[in-house]
Amino acid sequence: MAYLEVNDLKVHFPIKGGILGRTVDHVKAVDGVSLRIEKGMTYGLVGESGSGKSTTGRAIMGLNQITEGNIILNGKDVTNERGTRETFRKEVQMIFQDPYSSLNPRKRVYDILAEPLRNFQKLSKEEENKRIHELLKTVGLSPESIHKYPHQFSGGQRQRIGIARAVALQPKLIIADEPVSALDVSVQAQVLNFMQEIQKEYGLTYIFIGHDLGVIRHVCDRIGIMYKGRFVEEGNTDEIFNNPQHIYTKRLVSAIPDINPRNRQRQIDLRAQVKKEYEESYDKYFDEDGSVYPLQRISDTHLVALPRRGE
Numbered sequence: 001m002a003y004l005e006v007n008d009l010k011v012h013f014p015i016k017g018g019i020l021g022r023t024v025d026h027v028k029a030v031d032g033v034s035l036r037i038e039k040g041m042t043y044g045l046v047g048e049s050g051s052g053k054s055t056t057g058r059a060i061m062g063l064n065q066i067t068e069g070n071i072i073l074n075g076k077d078v079t080n081e082r083g084t085r086e087t088f089r090k091e092v093q094m095i096f097q098d099p100y101s102s103l104n105p106r107k108r109v110y111d112i113l114a115e116p117l118r119n120f121q122k123l124s125k126e127e128e129n130k131r132i133h134e135l136l137k138t139v140g141l142s143p144e145s146i147h148k149y150p151h152q153f154s155g156g157q158r159q160r161i162g163i164a165r166a167v168a169l170q171p172k173l174i175i176a177d178e179p180v181s182a183l184d185v186s187v188q189a190q191v192l193n194f195m196q197e198i199q200k201e202y203g204l205t206y207i208f209i210g211h212d213l214g215v216i217r218h219v220c221d222r223i224g225i226m227y228k229g230r231f232v233e234e235g236n237t238d239e240i241f242n243n244p245q246h247i248y249t250k251r252l253v254s255a256i257p258d259i260n261p262r263n264r265q266r267q268i269d270l271r272a273q274v275k276k277e278y279e280e281s282y283d284k285y286f287d288e289d290g291s292v293y294p295l296q297r298i299s300d301t302h303l304v305a306l307p308r309r310g311e
């Protein structure tokens, strides 16, 4: 049994129009996403801006309403209790992209970290103080940090505070929505390594949302590539990076910068070749309205959105 199952998730946002503000149409932000996540693994949601990654994460977390589909956690259907039930809120936490706006600028670090504890655990003042110092130690910040405000820290340190807040209740699943995208490249590696350390220490499962394929390849065991609210391809990270099957995935993979300058020309050629292939075979990979086909299993661990034979 998988730790988390998402079955045919759909999140459609109404578009209001006309004088009376009636619903005139819907944005199909997520339109039929299914995935399975084993305990302790890191699952990546990848795709260009607007493809529906954040909405998928927010829907699992209970921050967006679900139009259709269900979410099973530990074998239990939690679709209707996400975001409300205490057990769910303790088990699943989120880390956000922007460590500048996700921390309340008017609160000191002590109160930022005390908030989840006060909401969900009845600790004495002494226990609370001890726990907050432990959390700071876990994320590598000094004890004096408790008196400071978020603006007195660097971006990387702020993200550590965000992570400390997320792990305060000892969750099992963390949905990390572009957790390093707002950070300098040099700081990104530190925060990623640190996230991997606490993953081991706490036995955490991650859903990692990102668009930087280099980062995704480094941290994820399995990935789902999103395009217009659906998966284009899904499978083990190495399998997809080494052997992408969908033309859209091939394009993404060929765009990853090769750090070795000697490979530069080869990469330019590859990109040109994939771009040509993309244009020539677009009709084979996309439906008439530009949407992708349902996923088909091509091996035990690899699914691709290709038209069924004969279509």
Ligand SMILES: Nc1ncnc2c1ncn2[C@@H]1O[C@H](COP(=O)(O)OP(=O)(O)OP(=O)(O)O)[C@@H](O)[C@H]1O
Pocket (backbone or CB within 6 Å): 013, 027, 028, 029, 047, 048, 049, 050, 051, 052, 053, 054, 055, 056, 211
């Ligand atoms: N609350 C909302 N109301 C209406 N439309 C929304 C809402 N939230 C998201 N959308 C739309 O849903 C689509 C998917 O957005 P989403 O933020 O999930 O994409 P994303 O892949 O995470 O993009 P990014 O990388 O830019 O964050 C977009 O077209 C977006 O405009």
